[in-house]
Amino acid sequence: MSSMRGHRVGHTVPVAAPAGVVYGVLADAARWPVLLSSHVHVERLDFDGDTEHLREWEVTGGGVRASRTRRVLDARSRVIEFEQRYAPGPGAWAAGAWSVEAQDTGRCLLTLRQDLPRDGSTGTAGEVEAQVRGRLERVRRVAEQWETFDELLLSFEDGVLVNGPAELVYDFLYRAGEWAETVPHVDWTSVSEDQPGVQLAVMDTCAGQTGEPARVEAVRLCFPHAGRIVFKDTRVPGPIAAHAGEWYLLPTESGVRAGCVHHVLLGQEDVARALGEDATLADARRQVREWLGRASTEALGLAKWHAESAVCRLR
Incomplete structure (x- = not known):
């Protein structure tokens, strides 16, 4: 790959957060979908303590781009080197490194360098430079909220036990384009699937x-064979700043557990505007948990009814 490398782009930004915090944001790739706006989903394929392999899905240019990434993590020097290959073709790739340099108390310098392929398969020098600056800014912005992470981040799960085929539960969850006719809190929906298995959904809901x-x-x-639908909201109502998660099906001895996992980042500056001047982060956490939990529980209950009623009709 080194013979294909052309121009190198690199930039550094100051970050008002400890170097260890910034490195932690970069190292914890599984949390990127809720921390970084460009990422839809990240799966770790393997990790030996130093080197890891990831599958990533990112929003780019109005679409979704998948890639496989090899990363070498050096926690002592706070450097992460990466090589990334984009699907579907073998030619498009990116390579470079993140580095974090501690400054005075509670501050650091964050650098991202990225190599530009000679064939221009990942964009022009100007486009890659804009991409580098955008990634630095996203990491800086989220890392500088580190003191309130415990209050801004929340994860939770809801589930139901279904006495029916997992395929019918998945079918209901997959056909989100029909939810306006079946799910009470959904008023209108539009779902397109230009890439197999990648849906772009727009919904008007009244679950707030x-x-x-x-x-x-x-x-x-x-992912029908795995019984999973992973989601990332790209437009959310306040006080939510980011929302990602997945619908899943898990066979058990008693039937099928159908569940929904939510990962949420609250927007601290949006709490008062969305919930009132006297609202606190604790109020926002409680209400967002209630809103999203009610919506997913309602959809899961209908998926359960869809599967179990079909079984009853066949008997």
């Missing part, structure tokens, strides 16, 4: 605090 319609846009990655 006031019951007023709120538009949500999402990317959904569908």
